[in-house]
Amino acid sequence: MSATNSSIFLSRLRRLPVMDTAGDKLGTVRDVVVQVRSAGRAPRAKGLVVELFAQHRVFVPMVRVHNIEALQVTISGVLNTRRFERRESEMLVFHDLIDAQVKRRGHTKPAWIYDVSIRQARSHDWEIDEVALRASTGPFARRTYDTIVDWSDIDVFVVGAGRSTREVLAQLEDMKAADIARELHDMTPQRRSEIAHALDDETLADALEELPEDEQVELIQALEVERAADVLEEMNPDDAADLVAELTPEVAEKLLDRMEPDEAQDVRRLMEYGEHTAGGLMTPEPVILAPDDTVATALARVRNEELTPALAGMVYVCRSPLEAPTGRFLGAVHVQRLLREPPSVLVSSLVDTDLEPLKPSAHVSTVSRYFATYNLVCAPVVNEERQLLGAVTVDDVLDAMLPDDWRGDQMDGLAPSEAHWSSDRHVRDLELRRARTPDRPKGARDGR
Template sequence: MSGSPSRVYVARLAGLPVYDPNGDQVGKVRDVVAMMRQGTQPPRVLGLVVEVFTRRRIFLPMTRVTNVDVGHVTTTGLVNMRRFEQRPTEVLVLGEMLDRTVTVLETGATAVVFDMAMEQWRTRDWVLSKVAVREGGKRFRRRGQSHVFDWADVSGFAQVEEGQGATHILAAFESMKAADLAAVLHDLSPKRRKEIAAALEDERLADVLEELPEDDQVEILAALDTERAADVLEEMSPDDAADLIAELPTETAEALLTLMEPDEAEDVRRLLTYEERTAGGLMTSEPVILPADATVADALAHVRNADLSPALAAMIYVCRPPLETPTGRFIGIGHIQRLLREPPSELVSAVLDTDLDGLRPDDSLTTVSKYLATYNLVAAPVLNDEGRLLGAVTVDDVLDHLLPDDWRESDQPGDNDSQEVDHDAS
């Protein structure tokens, strides 16, 4: 590994692409795995946790890493695709060691870890040799300054720390998509999950919760104080919030609904009246709804909203007032692909698809799936008996319910835990 720098700071590895010798990307670095040792010996770095393109997290031994450079990691062509499972003797450097409070042995001052450096010894073993800390105690001359110490010069990693912060791990994972951060949280201990969730902003936490398995969602929400839990639920899409609330004890669910804003709570309560695997239980009550006198320019401006999922942004729903669900009479749908070909000043009512009968809220999951497949749609309107729009079902929510309950955790179809994929053979 002669091309690698002698010292690598771990936080800078987060999210770096991992390439095989041919220059093809294998995945991205998500964490570093180390093993604690007795006395003052620095922990041995065992390898990297790499997320491959199936969103599976695998273990890449350091013996397979041929280069660690600015902006990327290179591996040998042979990568074991077995899912990573952390052993009791192992520690995740980013997930568990950042934000720890340690003591500087020479002065007795306390400080918070914001990074760690690993380097390769002459034995070719990689170790965590340096600890980068930010001053926090009174015995430092100036609070907030940063220092780098040898591993042997600090203590505090051996004991369990209650109330560990999450500032620096979140900085390392700041650019992650919500689904990727959810995968990181899922693989951490319950203690660390709760600490990181507590440090996330409400909107970010809501996005992450929507990507987690139900057990993790309930665990994290239960760890928040009731008022904050209600705030986070308000930031979630109504259908996801309803699914989560349905998993809570009745008393807890009612307390949270009471604390939510009345309009937000009303949407969730309405969704909770439908069976889970029906169009009503699958739908969101907040699609893009426009009046008949809206222009194409108006429609395009609405679907530019970055908070909309691609499926929701693919279609607009034109109705008579009121425009909040349940709306006035539903008129038709506007496909964004069609609207992009029209003059901005054109009325959307002139280019609507009015031939499709919408779904009914009690339609089964099978009926919904067939409807989307038959008409090649990524979303569909849900109407009541009076022809009012109740919401829209999107293909991503349908897939969530068609797949096994543990699909976020289970292996991808066709993957073999013991398979080794030779990236040189292509």
């Protein structure tokens, strides 16, 4: 949605029709989801509760809201039709706030909320801006007066003592995934489970990827099956595959059955490869382009904020289909090369013909030397039929080379030993282990 300097009072959104960019009606706005944040930051408007036909209500993130007009709200992208469920850290504007009695900073008399406004910040988040109040001049007075105040003047939006889980969630809101994982690690199992249930799917998925494996398994098993499947869908497919492989076959199959078919298929495909191979380390969702795509298209794709820096370091040119496993792999293009070329140049004319792709069976020791030889942060994985299966990133290589318990040591604040950081020694250990252990058949995964 384009940025705006003016506030939008949310009462005008209630019951507005929600349209897609083609002009077709999808549903009706029923509420707005907001979340309190710490450190004096304005509460964030997370998204809309939209009622589809047959009174089925779903969540639409604010990033999908394309335009807000007087008579309708227009959204873009794919609509997730999973039924909306409010998290403990969230409040609903119309359900929880409108007509709620609140305390105003510096005043002793009660006030009631009758409207709330939002505005778009520089970060492109939508935040609570002002609150319209109806206040009585006395317990027996008939006259009331209306006033508009800043969000920070209202107690319900300010994190304070005694807010329990909501306070913790507000503090976690602006943390990086690794820091959230550390906070979860330091909690008791019961408290960790409680907070995990209240976190949104994406945040929990990012934090899970940073936790030691035993705590990943503990948390995912503590969730209801539907919720656990949703969280796995938000994880990187290679991390989700590693986690599912640690579960019992019965639990793993139950979760995979509840996942979206495409997401489950990616995880199942990755589980076919050994854990310490290029196939087991790769992600099946790199940036894939057609031969007739231009440099401008490629740069637009790598600017996607959901891509990690490593994954955005290289694009892959393939024949159709453009989802892994693709059609014939034509080559890779480094992002630095894209930055040096005119926007209209075809990416197929820029492929690095000297870069031989990895095979899915390549062991991590081979992969690490490959990365060092070619100074890479990302590399293609291609099968015998020259189909692109995915891409390995340098962070996944490092993760595989470090000792199994490195995440736990990091959480506990232990100083890394020489063995933890001597990559040559660890690679030698892996090679010796590989020499002593025959290759596993396809379909098996190495134990940790």
